[in-house]
Amino acid sequence: MQVLYTAQALATGDGRDGHVTTSDGSIDLDLAVPKEMGGAGGAANPELLFAAGYSACFHSALRAVARKAKADVTGSTVQARVGIGATGAGGYGLTVELAVDLPEVDPATATQLVEQAHQVCPYSAATRGNIDVTLTVGETR
Structure with missing residues (x-):
């Protein structure tokens, strides 16, 4: 690299x-x-900083794949929720939920774009296999 x-x-x-x-x-x-x-x-705290970085990075990846697909991502948002808790093995682990809102895109296309963004986002690549990441499409909360 x-x-x-x-x-x-x-x-x-x-x-x-x-x-x-x-x-x-x-x-x-x-x-x-x-x-x-x-x-x-x-x-x-570290989880807030991670949530800020992941949401911004994922949003950039999402906008990049949407441009290639010629999808209108006007008003799009990505909200990251980062949880921390005991793993039961004596340590701590993280969970991530990325809630994506694409108000100008139909639900099926939005889901495809989010899945594609998850494949190209550097944060997603770094967490894959290490942290449970849940993707939701719809309004962010």
């Missing part, structure tokens, strides 16, 4: 209760463990 771009982030402090910055300065955030996991909440 020829690398076109490399993102760089630095985590400091106490991991999930720490701070993260990117080398270009575009992200400079405190992190906190969510209340649901026994933390203070009130700040970003």
Whole structure:
């Protein structure tokens, strides 16, 4: 693979209760463990950052396959929900649900486009076989 771009982030402090910055300065955030996991909440966390990245990347992939299919993706949205929980094997794992809304596309075509995007999205490729990813087509919630 020829690398076109490399993102760089630095985590400091106490991991999930720490701070993260990117080398270009575009992200400079405190992190906190969510209340649901026994933390203070009130700040970003790794799952929020992953959800933001995956939804944006998947939306780009979706728009690319839609352009090739000459589908109208006006008003399209992709919402990512990233869950974290104990795996039962002493560790933690993630789940992802991608809810895609393509208001100008018929349901059958929308489903095909979402499946095609899932094949070309780099986040989908990275998670395939490692994280349960559920795709839903319809209105995002």
